[in-house]
Amino acid sequence: AQSVTQLGSHVSVSEGALVLLRCNYSSSVPPYLFWYVQYPNQGLQLLLKYTSAATLVKGINGFEAEFKKSETSFHLTKPSAHMSDAAEYFCAVTSRRGTSYGKLTFGQGTILTVHP
Amino acid sequence: KAGVTQTPRYLIKTRGQQVTLSCSPISGHRSVSWYQQTPGQGLQFLFEYFSETQRNKGNFPGRFSGRQFSNSRSEMNVSTLELGDSALYLCASSLGGAAGGQETQYFGPGTRLLVL
Numbered sequence: 362a363q364s365v366t367q368l369g370s371h372v373s374v375s376e377g378a379l380v381l382l383r384c385n386y387s388s389s390v391p392p393y394l395f396w397y398v399q400y401p402n403q404g405l406q407l408l409l410k411y412t413s414a415a416t417l418v419k420g421i422n423g424f425e426a427e428f429k430k431s432e433t434s435f436h437l438t439k440p441s442a443h444m445s446d447a448a449e450y451f452c453a454v455t456s457r458r459g460t461s462y463g464k465l466t467f468g469q470g471t472i473l474t475v476h477p
Numbered sequence: 478k479a480g481v482t483q484t485p486r487y488l489i490k491t492r493g494q495q496v497t498l499s500c501s502p503i504s505g506h507r508s509v510s511w512y513q514q515t516p517g518q519g520l521q522f523l524f525e526y527f528s529e530t531q532r533n534k535g536n537f538p539g540r541f542s543g544r545q546f547s548n549s550r551s552e553m554n555v556s557t558l559e560l561g562d563s564a565l566y567l568c569a570s571s572l573g574g575a576a577g578g579q580e581t582q583y584f585g586p587g588t589r590l591l592v593l
Binding site: 393395397402403404405406407410412413451453455456457458461462463464465466467468469470 | 508509512520526532533535567578582584585586
């Protein structure tokens with residue numbers, strides 16, 4: 362079975378400050394990892410994904426994440442927060458296994474608030 | 478390319494009724510996954526369809542069912558609605574090829590169901 366833990370249900374930063382959203386995963390097989398963002402009353406939008414190529418993954422809107430197998434982590438970072446980054450962020454895991462086809466296992470989400 | 482569309486966007490039903498939600502995937506995508514999002518349980522996988530066949534299923538009661546048509550459009554049905562079925566129902570589409578789990582799932586805006 363696979364699982365994801367997002368540390369911190371709410372994160373608050375000032376505009377221009379570093380954004381760090383934490384994600385730890387559990388998987389008995391090599392994982393594929395994703396970060397999605399959800400704005401109010403909208404669906405989920407992919408920010409970036411790790412699929413066993415480079416461990417440092419760059420995504421849209423200046424976000425990046427680093428896959429660390431030894432720490433089973435896939436934390437999301439952005440050097441400088443913008444007001445428009447305020448949203449809920451979800452980390453998700455899946456794998457190549459047939460039992461994972463079409464199935465993303467999500468963390469509980471982290472609501473990011475950006476203060477002026 | 479048009480994105481994933483879901484209809485209706487909002488729905489109000491009463492306990493005991495049944496409901497059908499529709500999802501049209503991105504053109505060329507053959508896999509459709511369904512998720513339930515609630516404040517308490519977060520995002521949970523319902524099932525996935527590929528080429529009109531259910532390929533994967535989450536841990537939901539049999540009241541939740543789905544199907545996929547030859548044009549890849551999908552519907553999900555919930556029978557004998559309960560108050561706890563109130564949620565945002567999201568569908569996501571992907572190519573569904575041999576790459577399996579590493580394919581990006583593209584989400585629709587969701588259908589918000591309220592059960593009274």
